[in-house]
Amino acid sequence: MASPARTTARILLGSFLVFAGVSHLTFGRREFQAQVPEFVPLDPDTTVVASGAVEIGLGTALLFARRRRGLVGVITALFFIAVFPGNVSQWTHHRDGFGLDTEIKRFVRLFFQPVLVWLAWWSTRRSRS
Numbered sequence: 001m002a003s004p005a006r007t008t009a010r011i012l013l014g015s016f017l018v019f020a021g022v023s024h025l026t027f028g029r030r031e032f033q034a035q036v037p038e039f040v041p042l043d044p045d046t047t048v049v050a051s052g053a054v055e056i057g058l059g060t061a062l063l064f065a066r067r068r069r070g071l072v073g074v075i076t077a078l079f080f081i082a083v084f085p086g087n088v089s090q091w092t093h094h095r096d097g098f099g100l101d102t103e104i105k106r107f108v109r110l111f112f113q114p115v116l117v118w119l120a121w122w123s124t125r126r127s128r129s
Contacts, residue, residue: 001126001127002069002123002124002125002126002127003127006122006123006124006125006127007123009119009122009123010062010063010069010073010123010124011062011063013059013062013076013116013119013120013123014058014059014060014061014062014063015059015063016059017055017056017058017059017062017076018055018056018059018060018063019059020052020055020059021051021052021053021054021055021056021057021058021059022052022056023052024048024049024051024052024053024055025049025052025053028098029045029048029049031097031098032048032051032052032097033045033047033048034090034095034096034097035083035086035087035089035090035095035097036048036086036089037085037086037088037089038089039085051083054079055079058072058075058076058079061076062076062120062123062124069124070124070125070126072124073120073121073122073123073124073125074120074121074124076120076124077117077118077120077121079120080113080116080117080120081113081117084110084113087106087109087110087113088110090106091103091106091107091109091110094106
């Protein structure tokens with residue numbers, strides 16, 4: 001059984017991912033396009049829509065999957081690793097988005113991605129009893 005702290009973190013992370021995914025498909029679509037690296041072979045809008053759908057799926061799984069919670073955590077952590085180049089691209093190409101309108105803000109944001117990776121993994125682990 002997961003600890004209350006892990007459960008709370010998992011629920012918050014899952015909710016955040018569902019919200020982010022919905023924003024990929026609606027009001028934040030243009031902002032997210034600023035994060036798509038040039039090397040991605042798909043159209044930026046297609047990439048944003050696909051990543052939004054994945055975020056909704058992962059967030060929903062974090063919230064409701066019980067039997068495969070550990071696997072969902074690993075896949076979510078890998079997803080956060082996979083999208084990290086988009087954050088780096090936004091920083092290196094000086095693209096504004098989501099209030100990240102200075103080099104410092106875009107740079108500092110890079111340090112939050114490892115936290116998300118860890119949180120996805122940690123929040124889906126069983127507590128040691």
